[in-house]
Amino acid sequence: MHSLNEVGKYSSLLYQALRSSTEFGTYRKNLFQELVKVGYDSVPIIILTGIFTGSVMTLQSAYQLQSAFIPLSTIGAIVSESILIELAAVISSLVLAGKVGARVATELGTMRVSEQIDALESMGFNSVSFLVVPRVLAGILMFPVLYIVASVTGIGGGLAAGFFSGTVPPSDFLQGARTYFYPWNVIFGFTKMFVFGFIITSVSCYKGYYARGGAEGVGQSTTNATVLSCIFVLLADFILAALLL
Amino acid sequence: MIEIKNLTKRFGDLLVWEDVSFKVEDGETLAIIGRSGCGKSVLMKHINALLYPDTGKVLIDGRDIHALDYVDLRKQRQKFGVLFQGSALFDSINTFENVAFPLRYFTNQTEEEIHENVMKSLTYVNLEDSANKETSELSGGMRKRVGLARAIVLEPNYIMYDEPTSGLDPQTADEINGLINAMSETFDVTSIVITHDMHSVLEVADKVAFLDQQKLSWFGTISEMRNSNHKELVDFVSASEYQIKAG
Numbered sequence: 001m002h003s004l005n006e007v008g009k010y011s012s013l014l015y016q017a018l019r020s021s022t023e024f025g026t027y028r029k030n031l032f033q034e035l036v037k038v039g040y041d042s043v044p045i046i047i048l049t050g051i052f053t054g055s056v057m058t059l060q061s062a063y064q065l066q067s068a069f070i071p072l073s074t075i076g077a078i079v080s081e082s083i084l085i086e087l088a089a090v091i092s093s094l095v096l097a098g099k100v101g102a103r104v105a106t107e108l109g110t111m112r113v114s115e116q117i118d119a120l121e122s123m124g125f126n127s128v129s130f131l132v133v134p135r136v137l138a139g140i141l142m143f144p145v146l147y148i149v150a151s152v153t154g155i156g157g158g159l160a161a162g163f164f165s166g167t168v169p170p171s172d173f174l175q176g177a178r179t180y181f182y183p184w185n186v187i188f189g190f191t192k193m194f195v196f197g198f199i200i201t202s203v204s205c206y207k208g209y210y211a212r213g214g215a216e217g218v219g220q221s222t223t224n225a226t227v228l229s230c231i232f233v234l235l236a237d238f239i240l241a242a243l244l245l
Numbered sequence: 246m247i248e249i250k251n252l253t254k255r256f257g258d259l260l261v262w263e264d265v266s267f268k269v270e271d272g273e274t275l276a277i278i279g280r281s282g283c284g285k286s287v288l289m290k291h292i293n294a295l296l297y298p299d300t301g302k303v304l305i306d307g308r309d310i311h312a313l314d315y316v317d318l319r320k321q322r323q324k325f326g327v328l329f330q331g332s333a334l335f336d337s338i339n340t341f342e343n344v345a346f347p348l349r350y351f352t353n354q355t356e357e358e359i360h361e362n363v364m365k366s367l368t369y370v371n372l373e374d375s376a377n378k379e380t381s382e383l384s385g386g387m388r389k390r391v392g393l394a395r396a397i398v399l400e401p402n403y404i405m406y407d408e409p410t411s412g413l414d415p416q417t418a419d420e421i422n423g424l425i426n427a428m429s430e431t432f433d434v435t436s437i438v439i440t441h442d443m444h445s446v447l448e449v450a451d452k453v454a455f456l457d458q459q460k461l462s463w464f465g466t467i468s469e470m471r472n473s474n475h476k477e478l479v480d481f482v483s484a485s486e487y488q489i490k491a492g
Binding site: 118 | 323327329330334
């Protein structure tokens with residue numbers, strides 16, 4: 001019963017956000033700020049995530065595929081395709097659930113418990129349009145951009161790890177990556193990030209917007225936002241793979 | 246005029262109050278008093294439809310505020326200035342921008358006009374020198390005054406104050422009471438003050454609504470309150486007077 005109530009409230013918030021999305025003048029300024037916070041500010045952690053994911057993938061693949069019968073280019077193919085189809089999107093999103101999701105839930109939760117959202121409403125503002133719409137839009141727009149960063153740095157990190165460890169020469173790595181490259185995998189990755197961006201920002205907005213209590217309530221809503229975002233990202237990953245592959 | 250008719254509110258199984266009815270005439274200041282947790286702030290949040298009642302109506306200038314669609318409701322809410330208990334200042338922007346906030350979104354004023362009006366409001370609450378301060382640098386009393394400057398910058402018809410003097414030292418509390426009186430006299434606004442500070446009530450209110458035992462237990466003027474023999478009201482007032490004397 002409690003879960004049904006939560007789903008109802010979440011759906012209602014999304015419906016209000018959809019209806020409010022036409023009030024561009026209300027959230028224009030916030031949207032640009034959020035694009036910077038969600039996108040630009042997340043680039044360093046995504047670069048780091050991408051480089052280490054690609055590097056570890058290369059080293060582990062090289063370790064597992066030690067055989068005279070398997071060409072070294074296979075490692076490049078496995079690493080680049082794994083990154084494009086799965087790792088760049090999922091690992092980045094799990095990291096972003098912590099970075100972006102926690103920030104959004106904490107910001108809105110603090111605004112809720114300190115009556116700032118009530119103050120906005122009592123001035124005649126549409127608080128959903130002002131606070132929720134720009135955050136969700138920024139997630140939808142910037143997560144696919146971060147996917148590009150994660151993919152490029154992931155493949156670059158894999159290539160560099162192969163070169164510096166002496167396990168895979170760059171020419172073999174790139175040959176494998178090119179040979180098994182399917183544009184659909186990139187479209188699939190973009191689609192996933194679009195969905196994950198929506199899930200993480202909307203769930204975090206919901207948890208923050210309806211936070212209760214004081215500091216403890218905000219802490220609880222932030223924890224719930226991060227955990228739920230991760231669970232829904234993994235669930236959506238499975239559903240999208242089942243539907244689109 | 247604000248007219249409250251047979252208002253009842255529950256949160257789940259918990260009855261907050263029932264069948265509350267009273268009127269606040271234009272230009273009057275009404276104090277809503279009662280013990281902590283009796284639902285004073287909940288009642289205030291019904292008056293500008295931040296909360297909806299289970300039954301009953303709140304009429305603002307004859308219009309049922311809870312029956313309005315969201316577009317009309319937002320217009321109606323702009324008639325109100327609200328000073329929240331914790332001031333509810335936006336902590337991501339400084340003092341000037343907090344006061345300028347409604348002007349930027351609800352008027353077509355130029356930067357010069359906005360600057361002039363913000364400084365006018367800040368001067369009114371004696372904070373003209375603090376315009377560039379971050380909200381984190383403000384004391385409790387200063388935060389209340391900035392909240393008040395923001396509440397009056399759109400020149401509302403109604404101002405609601407939620408515990409305006411709570412947590413303040415007696416001198417600062419007196420300053421806030423003085424500002425509430427000055428608002429009423431200068432802008433001829435209708436005011437509602439939510440408080441359990443009887444000193445504040447005696448300073449600012451024309452009428453008093455006493456919430457007790459989940460209902461409007463008593464309603465009347467200040468002089469009627471002084472002469473009332475309503476037991477719960479007398480107990481509440483005398484407890485406060487004892488505190489004032491003891492303090």
